[in-house]
Amino acid sequence: MALADVCGLKTNQLKNSFLSDFGGSSTHLLDDALTSTTNFTVPYGIDPVESLKEFTNPKSDVKIHFDHGTTTLAFKFQHGVIVAVDSRATAGPSIESQTVKKVIEINPYLLGTMAGGAADCAYWERVLARQCRIYELRNKERISVAAASKLLANIVYNYKGMGLSMGTMICGWDKRGPGLYYVDSDGERMSNNIYSVGSGSVYAYGVLDSGYRYDLSVEEAIDLGRRSIYHATHRDAYSGGVVNLYHMKESGWEFISQTDVFDLHYQYKAEKEKK
Amino acid sequence: VNTFSPEGRLFQVEYAIEAIKLGSTAIGIQTSEGVVLAVEKRVTSPLIEASSIEKVFEVDDHIACAMSGLIADSRTLIDRARVEAQNHWFTYNAKMSVESVTQAVSNLALQFGDDDADPGAMSRPFGVALLFAGIDNKGPQLYHMDPSGTFIQYDAKAIGSGSEGAQQALQDTYHKSMTLKEACKSALTILKQVMEEKLNSSNVEMGTVTKEKKYHMFSKQELEDVIKDI
Numbered sequence: 001m002a003l004a005d006v007c008g009l010k011t012n013q014l015k016n017s018f019l020s021d022f023g024g025s026s027t028h029l030l031d032d033a034l035t036s037t038t039n040f041t042v043p044y045g046i047d048p049v050e051s052l053k054e055f056t057n058p059k060s061d062v063k064i065h066f067d068h069g070t071t072t073l074a075f076k077f078q079h080g081v082i083v084a085v086d087s088r089a090t091a092g093p094s095i096e097s098q099t100v101k102k103v104i105e106i107n108p109y110l111l112g113t114m115a116g117g118a119a120d121c122a123y124w125e126r127v128l129a130r131q132c133r134i135y136e137l138r139n140k141e142r143i144s145v146a147a148a149s150k151l152l153a154n155i156v157y158n159y160k161g162m163g164l165s166m167g168t169m170i171c172g173w174d175k176r177g178p179g180l181y182y183v184d185s186d187g188e189r190m191s192n193n194i195y196s197v198g199s200g201s202v203y204a205y206g207v208l209d210s211g212y213r214y215d216l217s218v219e220e221a222i223d224l225g226r227r228s229i230y231h232a233t234h235r236d237a238y239s240g241g242v243v244n245l246y247h248m249k250e251s252g253w254e255f256i257s258q259t260d261v262f263d264l265h266y267q268y269k270a271e272k273e274k275k
Numbered sequence: 276v277n278t279f280s281p282e283g284r285l286f287q288v289e290y291a292i293e294a295i296k297l298g299s300t301a302i303g304i305q306t307s308e309g310v311v312l313a314v315e316k317r318v319t320s321p322l323i324e325a326s327s328i329e330k331v332f333e334v335d336d337h338i339a340c341a342m343s344g345l346i347a348d349s350r351t352l353i354d355r356a357r358v359e360a361q362n363h364w365f366t367y368n369a370k371m372s373v374e375s376v377t378q379a380v381s382n383l384a385l386q387f388g389d390d391d392a393d394p395g396a397m398s399r400p401f402g403v404a405l406l407f408a409g410i411d412n413k414g415p416q417l418y419h420m421d422p423s424g425t426f427i428q429y430d431a432k433a434i435g436s437g438s439e440g441a442q443q444a445l446q447d448t449y450h451k452s453m454t455l456k457e458a459c460k461s462a463l464t465i466l467k468q469v470m471e472e473k474l475n476s477s478n479v480e481m482g483t484v485t486k487e488k489k490y491h492m493f494s495k496q497e498l499e500d501v502i503k504d505i
Contacts, residue, residue, distance in 0.1 A: 130365045137333060137357045 052163035069238020071200030071229055072102055072113040073208060074169045076178045076193045077216045081171045081248035083111055084225035086200065086233050086261070087241035089118065098241035107132055108252040110148055110172040115197040116165035116185065124166065128152045145172040145179025146191070153189035160187050167197040173250050200232030200239035207231045222247065222256055230264040287387070287400055291422035294402040298343035300437035300469050301330065302445070302462045303406040305417040305430050308455040309485035310408035312341040313462035315435070315470050316478045331482040335360040336489040337370055338409030339482050343435035345402035352401060356380045373409035377418040377426045380405070384424030404434045409484050437469025444468060455483060464505050476502060 054060045072085040085102040088095060102114040104125040110132065114121035131151050135143040143151075149170040156164055164185040172179045182188065182195045194212060196204040207228040216224065226243050233239045243264065245256040280286055299317040303310065314330040331341045334356045342349040359379040363371035371379075387397040400422045407418040407426075419434065420426040431449045433441030444465045453461070459481065467474040476498035483491050493501070 126365060130361045133364075134357055134361050137335070138354070 048162040069200075069236070070102060070115045070198035071196065071204050071232035071236060071239040072115050072169065072198050073194075073196035073201070073204045073225060073228055074113065074171050074180055075195070075208065075212060075221075075225070076180050077212075077214055077221050079216075079218050079221065079247075080173060080250070081178045081180055082221045082225040083113060083169070083171050083246040083248065083253075084229045085113055085244050086198075086229055086239040087244060088233070088239055090238050095240070100241070101244065103244055103246055105253070106148070106170075109142060109174075109248075110145070110170065111246055111248060111253050112152075112171075113169045113197065115167040120164050120166045120185065121168055124152060124155060124164075125168065127155065128170075142174060144174040144176065145170060145181060146174075146176075148172065149179075149181035149183050149189055149191075153183045153187060156183070156185050157187040159185070169195050169197060171248050171253075173248055173252070178248060196228070196232075198232075198239065200229075200236035203232040203235045204228040218247065226257070226259060226264065227268070230261050230268065233261045234265065285423070288385075288423045291400040291402045292404075295344035295404045295421070295434060296436060296438075298345070298403070298435045299330065300433060300435035300441060300466060301341045301343045301406055302433045302441055302465060303341060303408050303417045303419075303429070303431065304445070304449065304453070304458040304462055305408070305415050306453045306455050306458045307415065307451075309410065309483050310339075310415045310417050311455060311458045311462055311481065311483045312339055312406055312408050313459070313466055313479060313481040314341050314343070315437075315466055316480055318472075318478050325477045329480070331480045331492065333482075333490045333492075334376060334407070334409075335364075335370065337411065337484060338373055338376055338407060339484050339490050340408070341406040341482075342403050343438075344404055348401040349403040349405065352380050352383060352403070352405060355383060356407075370411060372411040372413065373407055373416045373418060374413075374426075374428075376409070377407045377420055380407075381420055381424040381426050384420075384422060406432060406434060408482075410486055415484070433465070433469075437466075441465050441469050455485065459483065459501050460504055463501055467505065474502065 069088065069090045070086060074081055074083045083103055087098055087100045087102060089097040089100045100118065104112040104114060104122060106112050106125055106129045112125040128148060128151060132143045132148050152170065156166060166185040168183050170181045170183055180195065181191050194208055196208060208224065211224045222245060225245055229243045240261055243259050243261060247254050247256050299315040301312065301314040303312045312331050316325060316328045316330065318325050318328065330346065331339060332353045334340050334353065338360065340353060340356065356376050356379065360371045360376055384401060387400050389398055402422065405420045407420065409416060417429050417432060418426050419429050419432045431445040433445060448461050462481065463474065463479065466479060472478055476495045479498065481493040481498060
């Protein structure tokens with residue numbers, strides 16, 4: 001095929017999806033993406049692992065460049081979890097959007113963040129939302145953050161090596177209190193009090209770690225989250241736009257604010273000058 | 276097993292419908308304010324933990340389902356309804372309509388047989404009738420589904436052992452301008468008439484689906500409040 005040759009793709013033998021359908025039920029009829037959401041039919045003649053190596057290898061002939069610029073952070077404290085994200089999307093050196101929603105509202109008491117491939121995060125977190133709702137209906141109680149993050153981690157592990165790019169933080173409040181898990185497309189799943197993901201995370205961690213205490217008040221925590229994202233957007237070229245901030249409480253999440261980093265820059269500058 | 280008789284009947288399906296006539300009575304009533312489902316629990320022993328008998332289920336927050344017949348058979352159907360409703364939400368980002376959910380479940384009804392064509396399929400039909408109650412953009416609706424897979428919309432329907440008497444009573448008392456409160460009272464009154472045991476807050480289950488409160492299961496206290504008015 002001409003396009004395949006131009007892209008340098010090596011076509012293999014017929015290979016269909018080897019993943020079994022887990023979680024959802026499927027009839028013996030058509031198993032396509034419409035009726036069976038956890039099962040993908042891989043296009044014929046393509047071995048995903050081999051062909052996707054072309055995209056991730058910088059020396060390859062394929063010039064499509066996936067960009068993973070972003071800053072997202074979340075931290076647990078005595079009053080719940082603060083989730084703060086930027087909103088910039090880049091394609092190489094071009095800013096494609098300053099208004100991306102990088103917090104995914106899975107359900108009223110679970111939030112997921114988006115870092116890496118936007119489509120990967122949005123799609124699989126929607127699959128997670130569907131799975132969490134079915135859990136709720138079958139067990140008559142909300143799913144725990146640990147279980148929800150495990151569901152997601154196990155789903156993406158099936159696609160390990162096939163080019164999924166996803167670094168997400170699953171945040172919620174369940175009977176064990178505030179919950180925060182980091183899940184990524186390598187199959188990693190960890191829990192801790194503070195996480196930051198993305199190209200700007202190094203800068204965010206600096207501010208976050210220096211200002212963090214478990215016993216912060218709600219206002220102090222919100223300010224810390226906002227400030228950390230701002231500093232990341234200031235130094236990281238691939239982060240910017242607005243800071244979207246959420247607070248996860250026992251009663252569920254609440255959207256706190258959307259602030260342009262441009263405004264924050266002059267606000268913090270003025271604060272420094274006042275001292 | 277699933278072949279026609281000379282008179283053109285499917286005996287297995289008819290026998291399944293007979294099985295439902297032995298089941299506990301369930302009543303569904305649709306009003307402009309919402310739909311109510313009430314079921315007789317049939318607690319056969321004082322040692323039974325009555326709260327573990329569940330015959331009204333949530334399918335999604337805007338659809339509930341009551342059953343009568345071989346209760347165990349309904350578990351598969353309820354789970355199918357739940358998964359279909361979530362798949363619909365996943366693909367179309369909208370709540371599945373009551374009729375669509377009912378239709379999706381009815382697709383399972385006739386998938387039985389003993390031939391090799393479909394190994395893993397059921398050997399017999401489901402021995403349970405379902406009442407799907409919900410609200411969508413067409414308003415409150417009540418659907419009855421039987422083992423043949425036929426589903427019909429009703430304003431008010433009774434299924435199970437006391438269904439003949441209950442259905443007649445519903446025909447006498449139902450009117451289009453009924454309020455949900457009147458319907459709840461009516462459902463319990465009719466259940467009381469056809470139930471063998473004395474009706475109380477522990478041997479019945481009642482649930483409503485309204486636009487504001489969505490799916491709501493009556494607590495023991497709420498049941499007692501309705502019962503005392505009868």
